Amino acid sequence: MADLKAYRATDLERLNSFINLVRGDSDSPRASDVGYLGDCLGQPGWNIEDNCQLLMVSESLAGYIHVVPELPIGRIVMDAAVHPDFRRRGLGKKLLTWGINRGVELGVKLAHIGTGEDAPAASALLEQHGFTPLRRYWELHWEGSTPEYTLPSGASLRSFRHGDASLLADVQNAAFDGQWGYSPNSVEDVEYKVQMHRVSHAGILFLVVGSDTAGFCWTRIDGPPGNQIGVIGMVGVRPEFRRGGMGRAILLAGMAYLAQQGVKAVELSVDSDNTPAREMYLNLGFRKVGGMIWYERTLP
Known part of the structure; x- marks a missing residue:
């Protein structure tokens, strides 16, 4: 029983x-x-x-x-x-x-659930219960020497500081507004998440242009010393600052931070329908090592 x-x-x-x-x-x-x-x-x-x-x-x-x-x-x-x-x-x-x-x-009104792309039994079970495949996310892996990069003209970097939760929530929500599966973060959400295990304020980077926060990269390090992997949890740029290499610059800044901590490999996931992001990662040497299929069902 x-x-x-x-x-x-x-x-x-x-x-x-x-x-x-x-x-x-x-x-x-x-x-x-x-x-x-x-x-x-x-x-x-x-x-x-x-x-x-x-x-x-x-x-x-x-x-x-x-x-x-x-x-x-x-x-x-x-x-x-x-x-x-x-x-x-x-x-x-x-x-x-x-x-x-x-x-x-x-x-x-909606239920979403993900399963590995190599899990046919789980996919069959979901489809038997009214779920339909909706999105595929790729799991990407990178190893090597972080490519050199220069910041776009007028841009600078800084790390998260105490009191930045509102700023981080704002740039996150602006960067991901309207993207599939993104639920807006409140300041309370961000204040909690930046205090979680494995999160370092130094590993949350802002790309600043003038008085504006143009983008961010949120990294973390998983695993014990000697067996660690870097993770790009989120990376995003405000719509008005896209193009001009902003996304590439803040991503590479995050990877450089991880390398400075002794991390030799980096992982992230990307919506396979997000062609600009997917191609940027592949062009930087990331390779696909797995994937997730997201299923949806209308409730009830």
Whole structure:
């Protein structure tokens, strides 16, 4: 018998180990740790104890589902997995049903969920439950010496400082306004995220032109010393400052910062439909190493 139970803070360590196992990350620099996962689950508005269920078979954790409400854009984002030993028993259907029902309770119109492009069984399950493929994101990897770069004329760089949360929220929201899947960040959201594990204020860079913040690059470093990887979490430029090499400059500045910390490899993800960004990354030597298919279902 498989039973759902609400997540509680005492489940954090167990859930962290489970996530690393099902993602194959246990020995990888990408592996989660309880500090980072706890920070992620505690984000403003996530209400984790209302929106995460663990699937138990006797005393074994067989699966989980986490629903992230993004009420400003009328959607939920679901993350779910079943342990390999418990697959092909209908447990994925049980998790999806709970997630869909939770979205209906929250009053949103759309549910999104991603799965690896090499996971045909998961894709088939989603399509059986009314989800349709909508977007493909590429996972890109880079190694080498950071290319030299010069800032565009009149531009300068600086790192995030105390009190910059409003500025960062503003430039993020301007850079990603109208892009698929982007839910605007509040100042409260940003204030929380810049204090999370793995985040360094020095690794959040602003590209400044005159009195304007034209763009930003938000980096982090995953993994313990000796087994680290750099991550470009977000990079964006305000629409009025696009072209003229602004995006390339702030990206390379972020990569240079990571290299200064001793990181030899960098990863990021990109919407494959975002041709300018995708081609910029490929031209800089990034290569595709994986991908995610995003599915959508209209609720109820």
